[in-house]
Amino acid sequence: MADLEGRVVAVTGASSGIGRAIAIQSASEGARVACCGRNAEKLEAVRSELPGDGHAVYIFDSEDLPGVESMAAAIAKGMGPLGGFVHSAGVSVTQLLRDTSYDVMEDLLRINFTVFLAFARGACRRGRYVQSAMSVVGISSMAALSADSGMSIYAASKAALNASIKSLAKEYASRGVRFNGICPNPVNTPMTDKARFLMGDSAFAEFIEKSMPLGLIEPEDVADSAIFLLSDKSRRITGSLLEITSGASSFSYV
DSSP states (O other): OOOOOTTTEEEEESSHHHHHHHHHHHHHTTEEEEEEEEOOOHHHHHHHHHHSSSEEEEEEOOOOOHHHHHHHHHHHHHOOSEEEEEEOOOOOOOOOOOGOOOOHHHHHHHHHHHIIHHHHHHHHEEETTTTTTTEEEOOOGGGGGGGTTTTTHHHHHHHHHHHHHHHHHHHGGGGGGEEEEEEESBBSSSHHHHHHHHHHHHHIIIIIIOOOOTTOOHHHHHHHHHHHSGGGGGTOOOEEEEETTTTTOOOOOO
16 A cells, blocks of 8 residues: 555646546545546546545646646635646657648647646645645656657657656656656557557457457556555655666557
């Protein structure tokens, strides 16, 4: 048991996939969870699944970065100082550079990276987090550590997230705030279903599933690592990127 009893943990992208799994496991460990995202109906459905009491839903618009920062302040005011923050909100596009619009580029960088900075900036103000007990976790990707065709923009957004995590770990260590990231290979989520659709079931099974000898990664696998990084069991770990490869190094979707 990681034991997050009594802590307030904010999770972006909590409406589905990895974020939902992290929200559920955080609540199971005793945390009060702020479920953050864009879809109020889906977030409320997740909140209703969470064990325990005191959970809440917060809606944000990724295009309103000052609003994202203010949301972090609102969570701390409404639920108490933050003990953890997980940025799981993200989008993925597998597309060759020649086919990628500037709007898509901006969306990927904003949702995967800049929203993380805006929330962290809001959460790390004095009085808004628990001193020496605040852990920030960014859900990144192995794509940021490899070189796969069609993944240049997505990989860049996750590489930016990784770089910021390492820098922020040093910036906030003296305040007792830890920053770490998790880099999984493809996870069995609605986002990965898009790749399955584009590739076809047989090609996905051949080139993705069979390439991972330890099995297809599930959201709960990533959540297990996130809970560890949120807890005191990782209290001396900061500035680290935890890789979840399931035995495979990288993937090419196109």
